[in-house]
Amino acid sequence: MSDLLIHPAFQSAVLPFAVALCAAAVLGFSSPVTARYAGLAVVAGFLAAYVSTFGLPPLLPKTSGQKIFAIAVLATIGSLLFDGHRTMAVGLHLALISILWIGWRKIMAAPSLDHLSALLIVAGAAVALLGTERDGNDDDVDKAVPFLIVSLGVAGIAFIGASTSIAQNAGALSAALGGLLILNWPKRRFGFGLLARWVPLIVLSALSAQIVFFTSAPAWTLVLLLPAFYVERRVTSTSALKRPVLIALCAAVPTGTAFAAAWFAASSNLSGGY
């Protein structure tokens, strides 16, 4: 049993999925008021996986990995504060702050490629935000689907970049989103508010910053993930059964492309299997 609890697949897939599923069920089916905050289930699943894998971080985090926990919590608070007030600029600022917090040691070191990298990640977050926020429908559950798929892509690229911990965090985020989404499929039951989009966006921005600044992954392949945030508006089906599946399949194309590019770019330096 103890071997199972420390297995990466349990920590970053089964546990966040199960926790998010249970939390979403409790929040979603209790009352219309709590259902509005069902997106908290994503945070619960993600943080449960984090604690299971790394333990509780110190109150004042020192490493970028420890900051991920704090960023998830702060993104949650920000999303709750601004829920109902559609302000993309706030979401982008939160992503920017998290990116700078993760990479400030590298950014402050000297003018270098790291500055350009930071700008590109911020630009990527902006592109993702525009792709998922533009039409003003805050409760469209399908908007969370690209985040589920892109998180898997980030996990794959992080793994190629020799960081299993970043890969596990991204995988946990995907699984937690899955736990929430599965309760809305094939029947849409409750909306997400900002929580289910901003928290994944900000956490993915921070994880991407970790990949760019501190791993040997071919960071440019992260750019190839961005079209995934735009497929949702291209899917014309309105069927509650088909639409999320079609969005996931369409988002999987750029995600698979990004992963394949990272794989071939780093094929001589893959970290797995030692």
Added chain:
Amino acid sequence: MNRFITLFLGVFLAIAAILPASAADTYAVDTQGRHYYAGFQISHLGFSIMHGRFDELDGSIQYDAANPSASKVSVVIQAASFNSNNPKRDGHLKSPDFFNVGEFPEITFVSTKVEPGANGTAKITGDLTMVGVTKSITLDARLIQVGANPFTKAATAAWSARGTIKRSDFDIKYGLPAIGDDVTLLLDIEALKQ
């Protein structure tokens, strides 16, 4: 003239008498000859003992032979020079999962107390800083030899130190408990008198 020389010597001896004796000799790690080893041992999944080493380090030792407790040690290790004879594993251990070399490029040890023992041994307590965490640790050290290098004639000294830490104390928790928590540290240094 003789009176002048006598006066000069008298003044010199008087000054020498009131000044404290030269306390310690400063030695610098022989980085050019790479006569050093900084490594560790850790349990791999409960099976083998995995050995890793750092190929780049620098440091200095202020060695006071007359009063060893006044000696001081300072070592800086370049974390990115980690080498475990497996490039894939090296990449993983340099990543944020373990040594996080992109974020914390240096591992440092600065002694705070030296307690001499018998036969050239000593317990060296100092601050080990790794991945942003500083903890006091104690190393069991041994002076191997002090003297002139038989080939270069350079004044040389060598020490060997061993210690044990828990990596979780430094917030390196990834892979626990499958990959061991107890880490044996090994530090062997040959240093040249400055």
